[in-house]
Every structure is written in structure tokens, then in C-alpha cells.
Amino acid sequence: MTFDATDIHKSYHGTEVLKGVSLSVKAGEFVALLGPSGSGKTTLLNIIAGLAHADAGALSFDGEDITRQPAGARHFGMVFQNYALFRHMNVAQNIGFGLKVMDRRHRPPAAEIRRRVAELLEMIELPHLAARFPAQLSGGQRQRVAMARALAIRPRLLLMDEPFSALDAQVRESLRDSVRELQRKAGVGAIMVTHDRAEAWALADRIAVMDHGRIVQFDTPHTLRRQPASEAVRYLVQGVA
Ligand SMILES: Nc1ncnc2c1ncn2[C@@H]1O[C@H](COP(=O)(O)OP(=O)(O)OP(=O)(O)O)[C@@H](O)[C@H]1O
């Protein structure tokens, strides 16, 4: 599996917010998009997801051009900042939702959907809460359900926009590890947006440092620390273990 975004440009009302961004993800790789507020992280993730369109540039998956492919056809899993679960569905129904709404050609039989939901409930260690509704869960539990929901469709790529931002520091740290483990178990490539450098450090194989609509360095945490490409990067990685 390889995903490539090449020379992506995007403007809003005449202001260029992505100025030629290129990014790649290899099989099983965890990539963090790290940068200050307004640097273009969410815009880039939305373009990768197919929720927004680039003005110029290309997206490809395993060599296939997906630049103009609709979001639903990309088969990517998404976890958003507020991990909005469906309030009127219980945990199991939330996790199975993406499978139930697949078109008939791709939708697994009902028994297979039940089996997969049960497997994911085990994976997030919440099988005892299958019948609970989102309002009856803690923030961390909701976040794990959102992860399971994104993984249920067996996505080709997992996209997460600040998935821990609504959680307090302690819960964030314990969830980091379980997210990494879930992603590894699923063997899927991932892109996670964060403005928290410690989080990027703890999770990512490679970190794309964004600043003012550009990726100013895309390297392993080790290389970023040893050979920051600029003062801005040096500043950003300062103080990280
Ligand atoms: N739909 C939109 N219309 C107009 N401007 C937008 C739109 N979406 C984003 N922008 C602008 O594009 C720039 C990049 O926004 P983006 O949301 O990608 O930043 P970000 O890096 O995700 O920031 P944050 O860390 O605060 O979430 C910002 O200046 C923002 O105001």
C-alpha cells in the first residue's frame, strides 16, 4: 500500500492556504501532521478524505489516480476532532454503521457484520458496553468507539483529525497507546493531525511539519531532532524527549 499526495494547492477567497504540499504514507505507517493553528492541517486532511477538493495537485493510492474520486469510493476511515457518534444508536450500532450503509455489492451479510462488530468491541475492550448509548459513555470510551467505527469498514487508510483534543491529559496518554495498537493490529496506514508535538513524537513513524501552508520537513522523529531543516522546525521540536 502506498498513498501519495503531490503538490497540493488550495486557496480560500484568494488566500493560498496550501502552497504545494506533498506527502506519502507507506503500508502500516503512522504519519503525523504537526503544525500550528491555521497552518493547513485540516484542509489537507479533508482533501485527502475527499471532503474538499484541491485547486491543483494529485492524489494516488497504489498508483491509481484518486484525485477526483468521491469520498465514499476511497474507502478511507475517518475520525474527526469531536468524534461525533450517532446519538440515537448504541455502541454496537455505531460501530456497524459503515458496514450497513455499504452498497449491496460490497456489504457483508448480517452475520458477518455482527461478527466484525463483536471482534472490534473486543479490540477496544468494551464488549460489555455494546448496548450503551453515546451519552452513557466517558469521553475516552467514546473515542475508542469512534476508532472502532472507522476501522470497521477495513479502511485502506485511516485519517484522524486531533482525535484526542477533547480529552484531558491523562486519558490522552493512555489512549495514544491503544490507538497505535489498534492501527498496528489492523495493519493500516494512518495520518493523524495534531498540534501537540509530544503526541506526534509518541505515535508517528514519520512527522510532516507544517507551517503556513507548506510541509517544511517530513522525516522520522529521530531525524527531526538531529537535523531540523530550519530554525522554525528546531523551535517546534525543542523540549521533546
Ligand atoms: N472553508 C474555509 N473557508 C475559508 N477559509 C478557510 C476554510 N477552511 C480553512 N480556512 C482557512 O485556511 C487556513 C488553514 O486552516 P486549517 O483548518 O486547515 O488549519 P489547521 O492547521 O487545521 O488549524 P487548527 O490547528 O487550528 O485546527 C486558515 O487560515 C483558515 O482560516
Ligand SMILES: [Mg+2]
Ligand atoms: Mg484543524
